[in-house]
Amino acid sequence: MAIPENTQEIAEILALATEENFPVVPRGAGTATTGAPLAHEGGLVLSLLRLNRILEINTEDLVAVVEPGVFNGAFKKEVEARGLFYPPDPASYEFSTLGGNIATCAGGPKGLKYGVTKDYVLGLEVVLAGGEVIFCGRRTMKGVVGYDLVHLFTGSEGTLGIITKIILKLLPRPKASATLAAYFRSVEEAAEGFLELINEGLLPAAAELLDEVTLAAVSGLLEQELPPEARALVLFEFDGGPGQVKEDLSLAEGALSKLALKVESAREGAAKERLWQARRQISPALKKLYPAKVADDVVLPRRLVPRFLREAKELAEARKITVACFGHLGDGNIHVNLLFDPKETAREEVESLRREILEKVLSASGTISGEHGIGLTKKGYLPQELAPPLLELQKALKKVFDPQGILNPGKIFP
Amino acid sequence: MAIPENTQEIAEILALATEENFPVVPRGAGTATTGAPLAHEGGLVLSLLRLNRILEINTEDLVAVVEPGVFNGAFKKEVEARGLFYPPDPASYEFSTLGGNIATCAGGPKGLKYGVTKDYVLGLEVVLAGGEVIFCGRRTMKGVVGYDLVHLFTGSEGTLGIITKIILKLLPRPKASATLAAYFRSVEEAAEGFLELINEGLLPAAAELLDEVTLAAVSGLLEQELPPEARALVLFEFDGGPGQVKEDLSLAEGALSKLALKVESAREGAAKERLWQARRQISPALKKLYPAKVADDVVLPRRLVPRFLREAKELAEARKITVACFGHLGDGNIHVNLLFDPKETAREEVESLRREILEKVLSASGTISGEHGIGLTKKGYLPQELAPPLLELQKALKKVFDPQGILNPGKIFP
Numbered sequence: 001m002a003i004p005e006n007t008q009e010i011a012e013i014l015a016l017a018t019e020e021n022f023p024v025v026p027r028g029a030g031t032a033t034t035g036a037p038l039a040h041e042g043g044l045v046l047s048l049l050r051l052n053r054i055l056e057i058n059t060e061d062l063v064a065v066v067e068p069g070v071f072n073g074a075f076k077k078e079v080e081a082r083g084l085f086y087p088p089d090p091a092s093y094e095f096s097t098l099g100g101n102i103a104t105c106a107g108g109p110k111g112l113k114y115g116v117t118k119d120y121v122l123g124l125e126v127v128l129a130g131g132e133v134i135f136c137g138r139r140t141m142k143g144v145v146g147y148d149l150v151h152l153f154t155g156s157e158g159t160l161g162i163i164t165k166i167i168l169k170l171l172p173r174p175k176a177s178a179t180l181a182a183y184f185r186s187v188e189e190a191a192e193g194f195l196e197l198i199n200e201g202l203l204p205a206a207a208e209l210l211d212e213v214t215l216a217a218v219s220g221l222l223e224q225e226l227p228p229e230a231r232a233l234v235l236f237e238f239d240g241g242p243g244q245v246k247e248d249l250s251l252a253e254g255a256l257s258k259l260a261l262k263v264e265s266a267r268e269g270a271a272k273e274r275l276w277q278a279r280r281q282i283s284p285a286l287k288k289l290y291p292a293k294v295a296d297d298v299v300l301p302r303r304l305v306p307r308f309l310r311e312a313k314e315l316a317e318a319r320k321i322t323v324a325c326f327g328h329l330g331d332g333n334i335h336v337n338l339l340f341d342p343k344e345t346a347r348e349e350v351e352s353l354r355r356e357i358l359e360k361v362l363s364a365s366g367t368i369s370g371e372h373g374i375g376l377t378k379k380g381y382l383p384q385e386l387a388p389p390l391l392e393l394q395k396a397l398k399k400v401f402d403p404q405g406i407l408n409p410g411k412i413f414p
Numbered sequence: 415m416a417i418p419e420n421t422q423e424i425a426e427i428l429a430l431a432t433e434e435n436f437p438v439v440p441r442g443a444g445t446a447t448t449g450a451p452l453a454h455e456g457g458l459v460l461s462l463l464r465l466n467r468i469l470e471i472n473t474e475d476l477v478a479v480v481e482p483g484v485f486n487g488a489f490k491k492e493v494e495a496r497g498l499f500y501p502p503d504p505a506s507y508e509f510s511t512l513g514g515n516i517a518t519c520a521g522g523p524k525g526l527k528y529g530v531t532k533d534y535v536l537g538l539e540v541v542l543a544g545g546e547v548i549f550c551g552r553r554t555m556k557g558v559v560g561y562d563l564v565h566l567f568t569g570s571e572g573t574l575g576i577i578t579k580i581i582l583k584l585l586p587r588p589k590a591s592a593t594l595a596a597y598f599r600s601v602e603e604a605a606e607g608f609l610e611l612i613n614e615g616l617l618p619a620a621a622e623l624l625d626e627v628t629l630a631a632v633s634g635l636l637e638q639e640l641p642p643e644a645r646a647l648v649l650f651e652f653d654g655g656p657g658q659v660k661e662d663l664s665l666a667e668g669a670l671s672k673l674a675l676k677v678e679s680a681r682e683g684a685a686k687e688r689l690w691q692a693r694r695q696i697s698p699a700l701k702k703l704y705p706a707k708v709a710d711d712v713v714l715p716r717r718l719v720p721r722f723l724r725e726a727k728e729l730a731e732a733r734k735i736t737v738a739c740f741g742h743l744g745d746g747n748i749h750v751n752l753l754f755d756p757k758e759t760a761r762e763e764v765e766s767l768r769r770e771i772l773e774k775v776l777s778a779s780g781t782i783s784g785e786h787g788i789g790l791t792k793k794g795y796l797p798q799e800l801a802p803p804l805l806e807l808q809k810a811l812k813k814v815f816d817p818q819g820i821l822n823p824g825k826i827f828p
Binding site for chain 1: 810
């Protein structure tokens, strides 16, 4: 593993890699769920963790300049101390890097109102495969000079170049926020509850779903008695000025009153933090309870989410596999977790179920990854979503950036 | 000119153009300010105006599917009738097409809070140079499967492919809005006034600047007496729930009270519409008063806007040319208009001034185009903003999409 200190060293490494024709696998904190930062075919792992400086946070321009190894959580804290706000909030935010977030175009609960990582990247310094350094994008809020390479690099999982500097857009920090916890009889009713809010003209900052299995796994962290019939929980977040938050809460409570078993709001720190802590602890909690887990990260058009949740459960039941669905209900981005004991359930059985579920997603105009990326674990499914001419075009673009195929080879493309 | 009716006909035209090697210049309503839709080197102009159907507006998915020849204004009206909102609002919105808006990544006043066209494009059907039809992107709110080609096509001015179908993201329509008109002694104080709002944590939906020359040109449309010392006007727009708008207005009035000569709010339809009508009529009003106009569309980091406005005026005065600066103060996107009489001022003098102004922009980490694009009129300045390796990379990408160079040749690249 190489742990370079600056752009220049990375440029030298890539020039050498091109000359000697060895693969380079860039790596942030290694929290990707898809194997993207693994050197599974050998080659040099290039850690970005020493490029870890926040170079500038400008409160008037609402812009920050950072190196890729800065942790999202540490950056958020610095930004918030200045009255500003960097919305992207993957569950890993305390221990994932901004460079890694950009490489995967990480999302998070607040994506619903605030968009995902790509919506905050204004400019990038990138070392290309041959060792040349380019700067693309800009420091300004807008710009249309030349093709948009910033978005091409964002989400490209280190296969087009290595990001060495990042210009991010910031927002003023919302002055108030509140969380609404709503319990439902079923995930279908929970999803319908969210649609009631949309019909009311409300777009919460977040709307996070926990299904029955998930709820059971984290119920200890919620520190409250659940309604006995509760089989699903949705955490809604509202933010803005105090007047806006009050308005939104009251509208939301009205809109949810028909479907929800219980609606409870938390405006102050500790109660809110307890709810969100439970949300962030879902993955570790499930891992504790079930010996093995295969996780997908699908997105559906909003109105088809209730049907999909029902179908996924039926498909899983038919194969006697437990499924836990949770995640970003608001933008239709559902984390589907197949939970099993490898001693009792054959891996092929799990893969068959996975294939059935992904087919349901694609036939509903959905996508097989909303925010985790493709890496190694999903590349086999890529041709089911991307038609041959599109796949060929993407491979041709990869070739322009990386003619020798030394940048994170074997990822994304099957 | 060809005026095809559907994707299939466009695919056939492009297959023929590839075979016979003739240029194809796609064209929406032809409102571009940069000459992008002109067949200046000959070839076939391909009008998209007959692909003009709104195929779907889905109120639960918050998604619309449209053809490229739909007019932005007509679309907005349909969307708003369903309680939804499509924010991108170039001044041309009543007479420019959604396809053209995407080809140039059009902005508009509401870009400040809501972003620009690219922030609303989820998926695109595109006919490639050889006549193949691809669909890239998705119908869902999120997705990270493969490289982001949607953003690569957006703003590419018809040089990479021809857009034939568009999936757009919509928002719930804000329930309330209000306009605040603030008059200042100078453009510098106006720009400082905006920074006061940012420091207060306020991000208005829009903050539109009119400098002295601009104000004089449209003052008849404002139908009100201006403070005698007024040399600049900023129109601020706030939207959200009624409580939020009330809160924001009161905070803004407080923050502006030190710098502004007069602050006036308009919440109801006619008074608001009068102010915004004046804003949209700036370009025609200036054209009426001055025989010739050269317009740029620069963006600066927010904190450098006041200094730039002063410098631009000084540079223009030194050459005895009138300059009118107006536009999207909030995101630093200023329209710099050089006004002159060709009988009195040599064109070279105007071009020299233009070069000086663009150099100021670039030396302040700005960009030479925020939302109009490059087309023909700015391509000579491209190498001043984009370094040689980046320019070469962009040309290599163009070659992947269009090896024969038949798609809108001679645009963007010098």
